[in-house]
Amino acid sequence: MKKFFFIPLIFICSFSYAAMTARKDIKVGIIINAQSFVAASNEEFIISDASNRKFKLSKGRAKLSFSGGQLLLDTNKIALPAVISSAKGVIFADKKAYRGYLSVVKSAKGINVINVLSVEDYLKGVVAREASPGWPLESLKAQAVISRTYTLANLNKHKHEGFDMCAQTHCQVYGGASSEYLPSNKAVIKTKGEVLVYGGKFAQTVFHANCGGHTEDPKYVWNWAAQTPPYLEGVKCVYCKNAPHSEWEQTIDESFIRSKLSSYRVGKIKSIKVKGKTPAGSAIDIEILHSNGNLTFNAYKFRLAVDAWKIKSATFESIEKNGTKFTFKGKGWGHKVGLCQWGAKGMADAGKKYKRILSFYYPKTEIVKVEYK
Numbered sequence: 019m020k021k022f023f024f025i026p027l028i029f030i031c032s033f034s035y036a037a038m039t040a041r042k043d044i045k046v047g048i049i050i051n052a053q054s055f056v057a058a059s060n061e062e063f064i065i066s067d068a069s070n071r072k073f074k075l076s077k078g079r080a081k082l083s084f085s086g087g088q089l090l091l092d093t094n095k096i097a098l099p100a101v102i103s104s105a106k107g108v109i110f111a112d113k114k115a116y117r118g119y120l121s122v123v124k125s126a127k128g129i130n131v132i133n134v135l136s137v138e139d140y141l142k143g144v145v146a147r148e149a150s151p152g153w154p155l156e157s158l159k160a161q162a163v164i165s166r167t168y169t170l171a172n173l174n175k176h177k178h179e180g181f182d183m184c185a186q187t188h189c190q191v192y193g194g195a196s197s198e199y200l201p202s203n204k205a206v207i208k209t210k211g212e213v214l215v216y217g218g219k220f221a222q223t224v225f226h227a228n229c230g231g232h233t234e235d236p237k238y239v240w241n242w243a244a245q246t247p248p249y250l251e252g253v254k255c256v257y258c259k260n261a262p263h264s265e266w267e268q269t270i271d272e273s274f275i276r277s278k279l280s281s282y283r284v285g286k287i288k289s290i291k292v293k294g295k296t297p298a299g300s301a302i303d304i305e306i307l308h309s310n311g312n313l314t315f316n317a318y319k320f321r322l323a324v325d326a327w328k329i330k331s332a333t334f335e336s337i338e339k340n341g342t343k344f345t346f347k348g349k350g351w352g353h354k355v356g357l358c359q360w361g362a363k364g365m366a367d368a369g370k371k372y373k374r375i376l377s378f379y380y381p382k383t384e385i386v387k388v389e390y391k
């Protein structure tokens with residue numbers, strides 16, 4: 019008779035981390051240094067100003083504007099900082115809808131409008147913008163976890179300006195309630211509080227559009243002073259193979275490239291060559307032979323300097339010169355570090371769950387549920 023050994027659950031789960039806590043609300047700078055701004059609502063809303071005055075406004079009727087260094091409601095002067103809220107509906111700021119409430123403060127060059135809301139509601143307006151809401155739910159859930167992790171790890175990014183994050187690519191693209199979709203909202207709700215953790219700290223959940231076959235070690239991309247964390251060393255990925263941007267070709271005029279590199283005193287370009295390759299197959303450096311000499315610099319920086327939309331990645335299959343033009347053939351789109359978005363979609367299409375997607379692109383990390391305080 020076969021003997022079975024039962025391992026107590028406590029040993030299997032010995033990787034548990036101390037509970038992670040996070041602030042419940044986030045302040046998002048949605049309109050920065052504005053000279054004018056319009057607030058509205060489809061429901062009754064209230065403006066409370068710094069002089070403890072409250073202005074009740076009927077739905078769909080009243081608008082608030084800022085001009086001449088003064089916040090005005092019709093002819094009433096509103097003392098800043100002011101709070102604009104509605105117990106029933108969303109508040110519009112310049113025609114975009116926002117959950118939570120708005121805080122209007124004086125800024126260096128005008129006013130800042132800050133959207134204050136729960137981190138979870140904020141994420142609904144992020145996931146819909148950072149990933150395609152039409153993608154399979156499991157890939158959206160993976161995006162929700164990495165966007166949440168990034169958010170909670172970077173809450174101090176705009177501390178000196180009086181808010182946590184801006185609404186642009188500098189932090190994360192946030193479109194408010196106007197940008198929400200049901201599937202991306204569902205992804206946020208289903209993963210509520212879940213973040214990616216390594217060594218008891220939030221993981222650096224960088225991501226990109228398409229890895230072209232292998233994700234990249236950030237040390238070749240950003241010259242990180244710190245050692246690459248083990249979960250970002252790069253993985254072989256087959257899931258983005260047939261997706262858009264897995265292979266690309268771009269022909270660019272020599273004079274265009276030269277104009278973009280003018281600060282490097284680049285003369286007429288004779289040749290552009292790859293110098294050294296990363297284990298993932300990307301160029302480490304680019305060597306440019308030109309009429310004033312030669313220039314060698316980081317391939318990722320070369321891509322950004324010339325045109326990151328035209329040269330989609332630093333993974334070159336060939337660079338050929340034809341007359342006055344250079345033709346670049348390459349694989350993938352983006353810096354290629356961390357999660358490959360088209361690969362994540364491919365994994366979800368193949369029936370993989372979001373936890374599997376995350377452990378594939380960020381191996382050795384753990385999913386932990388934060389406790390909001």
Ligand SMILES: [Zn+2]
Nearest residue numbers: 183184188189
């Ligand atoms: Zn920012």
Ligand SMILES: [Zn+2]
Nearest residue numbers: 255258358361
């Ligand atoms: Zn990929």
